[in-house]
Amino acid sequence: MRMRMNQGALVLLAALYWTGCSPSPVASGPAEREVKPSPEPYQGEVPEDVAIPPVVKKGIRWEIGPVAEYVLGGKVCSVKRYRWGWAGAISPVDLAIRWGILVNPDVEEKVTWSQRGRWYYWRYGSGSALNNDVIRQNSSNNHIVPASENLLKAVLRMKANDVVELSGYLVNLTGSKGSATYHWNSSRSRSDHGDGSCEVFYVTEVILDGLVYR
Secondary structure: OOOOOOHHHHHHHHHHHHHHOOOOOOOOEEOOOOOOOOOOOEEEOOOOOOOOOOEEEOOEEEEEEEEEEEEEEEEEEEEEEOOOHHHHHHOOEEEEEEOHHHHOHHHHOOEEEEEEOOEEEEEEOOOOOOOHHHHHHOEEEEEEEEOOHHHHHHHHOOOOOOEEEEEEEEEEEEEEEOOEEEEEOOOOOOOOOOOOOOEEEEEEEEEEOOEEEO
16 A cells, blocks of 8 residues: 655655754764874773673673773774674774874875775885885774763764874773673784774764764
């Protein structure tokens, strides 16, 4: 059976969509300082009073264990949304970001970036001073675990070459659903590579375009 709707009903639905389902994040206020790409991310000890409550996603209960305090400031390489499976439920977006030498104007134009399958990739021209080790040590692919839906919207709003700062914790994830268990641990090194080398990043604050999001 087809449903008929008059024009007034359609207008009302459109209004509800734009006011109630807008993808735009809500800012907490202006940033107190200008954000600049960092020489490298800050990684420190987790304060003793930090405890992240468990969350349930697609029926899986996740214990979130912080292993390092983390602040990441740099330029966005690319952003990739993931919607499927247990990984997409707990970490619905990956953020590839660069810092250090890779934000220099005469260097960054020589590198192109892409993401797929929870990995990030780069290509650089021959004859440049770049190599895989330099790129690996000055960029990262971050599996974002947003502390709120608003933070997810803020990350999804990012685009290539935006200068951003994200704060929170590197975390290890342990999920359980019935007899099934899931594990996803964060890298804590900027020089590793291959499987397990990405950061699993529980984000509690984002600074983007001069505004703070939580």
